Amino acid sequence: MRVVGIMSGTSLDAIDAAVADITLEGETVALHPLGSVRALYDDDLREGIVAALPPARTTMEAVCRLDTRIGQAFAEVAVAAIELAGPVDLIASHGQTLFHWVEDGAAKGTLQLGQPAWIAERTRVPVISDFRARDIAAGGQGAPLVALLDTLLLAGRPGRPAALNLGGIANLTVPPLAFDTGPGNALLDAVAPPYDEGGARAAAGTVIRELLDRLLADPYYARPAPKSTGKEHFNLAYLGDLSAYATDDVLATLTELTARTVLDAAREHGATELIVSGGGVHNATLLARLAAALPTTTSDTLGLPAQDKEAYAFALLGFLTIHGLPGTLARTTGARRPAILGSITPGLETGPAPKRLAIM
Template identity: 60%
Template sequence: MRVIGLMSGTSFDAVEAAAADLALEGDSLLLRPLGHLSVPYPDEVRDLIAAALPPAATTTRTICALDTGVGQAFAGTAVRALRELCDGTAELVVSHGQTMHHWVEDGTVRGTLQLGQPAWIAEATGLPVVSDLRSRDVAAGGQGAPLAAMTDALLLSGLPGTPGALNLGGIANVTVLAPGAEPLAFDTGPANALLDAAVRHFTEGVADHDEDGRGAAAGRVSPELLRVLLADAYYRRPAPKTTGKEHFHLPYLLEALGAGPVPDTADVLATLTRLTAVTVADACRAHGVTQLVVSGGGVRNPVLMRVLAEELPGVPLRPSDDLGLPSAAKEALAFAVLGFLTAHGLPGALPSGTGARRAALLGSITPGRSPLRLPDPAARPPRLLRVTR
């Protein structure tokens, strides 16, 4: 099956698309990447997302406008992916949508909201669309995240020791595969979320991220600010756990800065970069990670990668590209995998990673132009991901 995966993360800067040929062969899932592309959101959609994200108040009209605007942006990206990556031929589109709220109370996820009406994608491409992948896991008692854990676990299963997979998006999440144990996956805390918020705040919107980590490189870590940030109870909660920008946002950062003398901008960025590295490293050490496969936008920040290596001496860091999955496209490919599993009647979430009572089939399916025809259910789930060329 040729599948297009669509993703926009907590940084909400663009819609990422990746296409792959996927097939089941015995206990292996074969994945042949066909390429990926990134299409920036229209400015008006991006501004609307930023204005509606927690802790801001919003309206049902804005939510409706976002559902349409995000859906149309995803549809346009899907059309390009179908034409440019798939030579006009694919059988399925999988859309993560744009997370607007992840409702967590006392460590329990009560609900999750991803916008981006899949009807726009189905209408534009003519293909069936799998969407709303997180809600079923939440209904089964899970955190609804991190859903990339299924792909991570299949990918790590061929590696020695206790490998881990780290994604550095707005939020950092890690999957750990210890010998003889069920995979463990959870959000470690912010990756780029607070960094991006700080850059936008201090530059009054002129810049939206710390390009190549240059701001952090020019500063020094503030021990006082780092101590305040690390006092957050989230870091001491046991896995499985999940978080997002409904927790780690600009007012959160401003409150931390208000606890003492405010360092200069470069020192704030250096401190936030160290915060990401420390919290990731603490999580990896706690679970005995012996090597770390890294993906996501944070891979492009050389300062963050250097600081992470300092915090994890003796633990090799390698990009997911080394295993055949482009780091910039891994999450989009991971959702392509989840949609493929759904189409074949296979669960896509790991209860050991999300905390769900059982492994559930994920997502809702919007038919394309033709009558919906799904493959025969697969006999058994895969145990290994093999990336082919």
């Protein structure tokens, strides 16, 4: 089965679509990457998303407009992926996270926008969407859902390997656990939008110890896994008044914050190496800091493009859903049981033709 996975993370850097040929033989699933496409949000839509994110207030009108416009943007990227790889059987769309509701360490709900009907109508292909809600309903965190692909990717490696995804939020998979460690790129991008290319400005700065100590005192880091978080917590307002500091020094401090919290979590769970993916792989300063403490490589060395890993992960989850199989593993998210994830929006022709109804 050919499946397109579409993903836009909390960094809002782009919409990524990856096409995979996925097969299931007995208990063995095989995923063969076929290629990917990437499209930036147009400035107006990106600004609209940013304006609706916490701690800002928004309106139901804005949410409705964003749901439609994000769905249309995802539809265009899906078309581009199909033009690249040829006809596909299924599309798995993560959507754009606008809110992840966590109270006292428990996930209560989550909201991803990007109306799948626009994708199905534009491509005529069935779409799986809204992946996270079912895991939360089963008592899980709803994140990180990349854990299943990570577990398959790490299988057979020596020691205790860990998969690290550096998106807006950093998440770590150390089987059988998977959890958000804290900020990845979110705070860095908020301080120097759209991003500090290659981590060059952070490399030029000096860590501000009092700021780092204050940020490291956040109770989130001491909570046991599994756990999840988002921009509801780690945003520009969270940092407080930074006017007394040089921007490069703040970036150096936030880079150290991400590295320290990732490494602390990895060591706590006995990780012996980091397999890194996500947009953060382009931050050479951050990767050098990680590699100085633990053996570090990217998922490209294991045959899975680092930039596209999450898109391929949702392609796999969509494939499992359409086959009636769970997309989570026991314990990874804290759910009571593995769950079949997502909702299905039919394509132009899905399943047998319906019988005619007699109108009485």
